[in-house]
Amino acid sequence: MRAVLDAIVRLGRVAIGGAVHAGSMALFALRLAVVLLPTWTRPRDVAQQVYAAGVLSLVIILVAGGFVGLVLGLQGYNILNKFNATESLGVMVALSLVRELGPVVAALLFAGRAGSAITAEIALMKTTEQLAALEMMAVDPMRRVIGPRFWGALISVPLLAAMFSMVGIIGGYLIGVVVLGVDQASFWGQIREQMDPWDDVAEGALKSVAFGAVIALISVFEGYRAEPTASGMARATTQTVVLSSLAVLGLDFVMTAFMFGA
8 A cells, every 4th residue: 555655646746747847848938939039130140050950960861861761662662562553652752751751750860969969058058157157247048048049940850851851752762763663754743643732741841840849949948947967967968859759759649630630
């Protein structure tokens, strides 16, 4: 009986801690929303963060997109060949990437590479009291430090997801048409005929924007609230990757249910 009560107490503490964490993030998001538009008065800062978060993540995105496209093309060919429908390989690869794999995998890779870096950078600035020094000089850290990094992540994720999908489609083309001999006209023709600019491309892009906003918010929040110690920085970085990954996967299910559930 004692063990059951202890388990209930621990569960309650976890639930309360999660609720407090979510409430703190919501209040932080409100504070951040106030300074987001004024952040654009310093476009150079935003451009620097787009470079640090997006451009420096480009290699892993392109390589991963290429390999995902190759695997999709190979597996799709083996499945469709059983039904004599290999001419549909192009649209299968394209829809899989544009609707799901492009936004989701690109967001997960971005969270692991750039999201954790944003958190670590802000946490280090807090540990070395750089944020406190900005406040002493009457400079708002939310506008000078947090806002540009949020915009950098928000802008980068949709662009990286689009590049991931394009490289993946090229990978599917190489393995399907060049290696396995699928008709080239059928490959591209099925994509042109079956893919809808709104139902597929635009809604996939909307997913990537939502994922970018979630990852950006979690990254800057965890860095801003990190304990000013080495262990606090490590914990905040780990929490960014874990929470961002879970948030992306959960949000993907919800958005997919609303967009494509019918």
